Amino acid sequence: MFWSYSDAVVSVPLDEKVVALTYDDGPNPPHTQALLEMLAQHGVRATFFLKGRNVEAFPESVQPVARAGHEIGNHSYSHRPMLSLSQSAMREELVRTSDLIENLLGQRPVLFRPPYGLQGPGLKMAVDELGMPSILMNSNGADWEETDPGLIANKILESIAPGDIILLHDGHGDVDEPAAQQSRAPSVAATGIVIEALKARGYRFVTVSELMALDAFLPIRLGITARGQTRSE
Numbered sequence: 540m541f542w543s544y545s546d547a548v549v550s551v552p553l554d555e556k557v558v559a560l561t562y563d564d565g566p567n568p569p570h571t572q573a574l575l576e577m578l579a580q581h582g583v584r585a586t587f588f589l590k591g592r593n594v595e596a597f598p599e600s601v602q603p604v605a606r607a608g609h610e611i612g613n614h615s616y617s618h619r620p621m622l623s624l625s626q627s628a629m630r631e632e633l634v635r636t637s638d639l640i641e642n643l644l645g646q647r648p649v650l651f652r653p654p655y656g657l658q659g660p661g662l663k664m665a666v667d668e669l670g671m672p673s674i675l676m677n678s679n680g681a682d683w684e685e686t687d688p689g690l691i692a693n694k695i696l697e698s699i700a701p702g703d704i705i706l707l708h709d710g711h712g713d714v715d716e717p718a719a720q721q722s723r724a725p726s727v728a729a730t731g732i733v734i735e736a737l738k739a740r741g742y743r744f745v746t747v748s749e750l751m752a753l754d755a756f757l758p759i760r761l762g763i764t765a766r767g768q769t770r771s772e
């Protein structure tokens with residue numbers, strides 16, 4: 540079973556019908572808010588990988604996500620491809636974003652998702668040093684190019700399997716100016732379709748940390764101890 544790429548978590552091998560919805564590039568009001576309403580309506584919790592630059596621009600949008608019980612992860616500060624950065628610059632991107640989130644929530648995120656899913660050896664060393672597992676995905680709605688909610692949902696539904704990590708977006712990674720973020724209404728609508736269809740197939744939804752906790756051997760494979768620290772060897 541293919542569960543990891545370059546020591547990043549792509550999915551979790553499970554028999555139980557459990558999946559994790561994840562949303563990248565926010566916070567992006569009002570689309571983050573619309574998504575929170577959609578998820579609350581279905582009683583589903585998800586994981587939001589926040590861009591530090593947007594956390595700084597829209598601090599008031601972060602607390603409602605955490606308060607609703609969703610998990611908050613780190614998606615770098617600037618959303619530049621990590622492969623183009625020095626190791627110290629990568630570390631700075633992660634630490635700056637975790638600091639911003641901790642200042643608002645009193646808690647540091649434990650998970651990191653690299654922009655564009657690009658994970659190289661330098662990034663691996665940086666996330667190991669910080670004890671933050673890199674989380675990729677094995678299911679997505681291609682909502683960066685598709686704008687029809689039904690087609691976004693179908694792309695996910697046609698191949699979904701237990702333990703999958705699903706990628707959608709409530710913001711835009713490529714937009715530097717946080718205030719210039721465009722609509723994510725199709726992703727919000729697709730979320731409702733995916734939840735209803737998967738619930739009908741007997742699936743339940745958990746956060747990424749909860750999904751990872753269902754696989755007792757995952758921390759060992761990732762080289763993470765119970766304290767969340769990476770082993771030194």
Ligand SMILES: [Zn+2]
Pocket residue numbers: 563564614618654655711712
């Ligand atoms: Zn992104």
